[in-house]
Amino acid sequence: xxxxxxxxxxxxxxIARAAQAAMHARAAGTEAWPRxxxxxxxxxxxxxxxxxKTTTAVNLAASLAMHGARVLVVDLDxxxxxxxxxxxxxxxxxxxxxxxxxxxxxxxGIVQKVQGxxxxxxxxxxxxxxxxxxxxxxxxxxxxxxxxxxxxxxxxLLDYIFIDCPPSLGLLTVNALVAAPEVLIxxxxxxxxxxxLEQLLRTVELVxxxxxxxxxxxxxxxxxxxxxTRLASQVAEEVRGHFGxxxxxxxxxxxxxxxxxxxxxxxxxxxxxxxxxxxxxxxAAREMAFGNEPRPVG
Ligand code: ADP
Ligand code: MG
Numbered sequence: 001x002x003x004x005x006x007x008x009x010x011x012x013x014x015i016a017r018a019a020q021a022a023m024h025a026r027a028a029g030t031e032a033w034p035r036x037x038x039x040x041x042x043x044x045x046x047x048x049x050x051x052x053k054t055t056t057a058v059n060l061a062a063s064l065a066m067h068g069a070r071v072l073v074v075d076l077d078x079x080x081x082x083x084x085x086x087x088x089x090x091x092x093x094x095x096x097x098x099x100x101x102x103x104x105x106x107x108x109g110i111v112q113k114v115q116g117x118x119x120x121x122x123x124x125x126x127x128x129x130x131x132x133x134x135x136x137x138x139x140x141x142x143x144x145x146x147x148x149x150x151x152x153x154x155x156x157l158l159d160y161i162f163i164d165c166p167p168s169l170g171l172l173t174v175n176a177l178v179a180a181p182e183v184l185i186x187x188x189x190x191x192x193x194x195x196x197l198e199q200l201l202r203t204v205e206l207v208x209x210x211x212x213x214x215x216x217x218x219x220x221x222x223x224x225x226x227x228x229t230r231l232a233s234q235v236a237e238e239v240r241g242h243f244g245x246x247x248x249x250x251x252x253x254x255x256x257x258x259x260x261x262x263x264x265x266x267x268x269x270x271x272x273x274x275x276x277x278x279x280x281x282x283x284a285a286r287e288m289a290f291g292n293e294p295r296p297v298g
Pocket of ligand 1: 048
């Protein structure tokens with residue numbers, strides 16, 4: 001099976017890029033990846049901002065959708081960055097995750113199709129969501145609003161749901177952790193990468209013991225790796241030492257093309273499929289499709 005390998009920085013020359021793009025096009029055109037037996041719901045969380053949560057949600061979703069999976073991205077960040085990157089309507093007043101959480105609107109009432117993909121969908125976030133943390137306080141079962149909406153959605157229509165969290169451990173992120181059995185943590189290969197992780201893991205444990213017993217951290221993804229610095233390698237090594245097999249082998253390099261894509265309303269998978277960032281996300285998605293699914297316990 002011809003599969004693009006995780007690129008390294010040395011592949012970032014025009015000729016290497018063109019060759020990789022050709023390989024990618026061939027792989028993308030022919031290969032349907034296995035789909036999970038039932039819909040996998042993954043919350044992408046890290047209370048740090050700018051670590052690649054949204055980029056990861058969008059590009060894993062796009063990669064899987066390009067290989068036959070039916071994928072929904074739930075944008076749970078009032079900034080609406082995932083909605084922007086997927087180019088779905090999310091002006092204030094658009095039916096959005098806000099209406100689902102605060103008013104109990106069904107998810108089916110807000111989900112939009114993402115153009116350019118046969119089976120990629122987005123539940124958009126509008127700026128209205130910024131008020132939800134406070135508006136939800138008096139609401140019954142306020143931590144489980146999203147879980148209920150996801151449970152009521154016809155999951156037989158989907159293979160993956162990615163929930164893109166805001167950079168905090170507030171009620172929105174807690175809703176995401178209650179709604180999903182799996183947590184995916186992107187970790188930036190930078191100074192202080194591990195700082196604050198303990199707090200996130202403690203929150204995961206709290207949610208697990210009180211609200212969602214099936215919750216597990218299933219996946220760690222190293223992002224924004226700069227192969228020129230020794231620090232990045234040290235961070236990557238430390239994370240692998242700590243989390244072992246949970247860490248995907250594919251590491252996402254720092255790449256200008258990745259950061260440019262959202263301003264064109266695109267994933268990097270469509271914006272520049274041969275770029276090192278796109279190939280790394282493709283490989284990470286492939287690892288997920290081919291078996292990093294947590295085994296059921298008990
Ligand atoms: P978060 O959702 O955790 O706040 P983002 O995914 O929005 O993080 O990423 C933060 C910023 O870094 C964005 O401007 C994004 O385009 C950029 N970025 C993310 N991943 C990469 C990467 N691999 N290379 C270069 N820039 C990146
Ligand atoms: Mg984000």
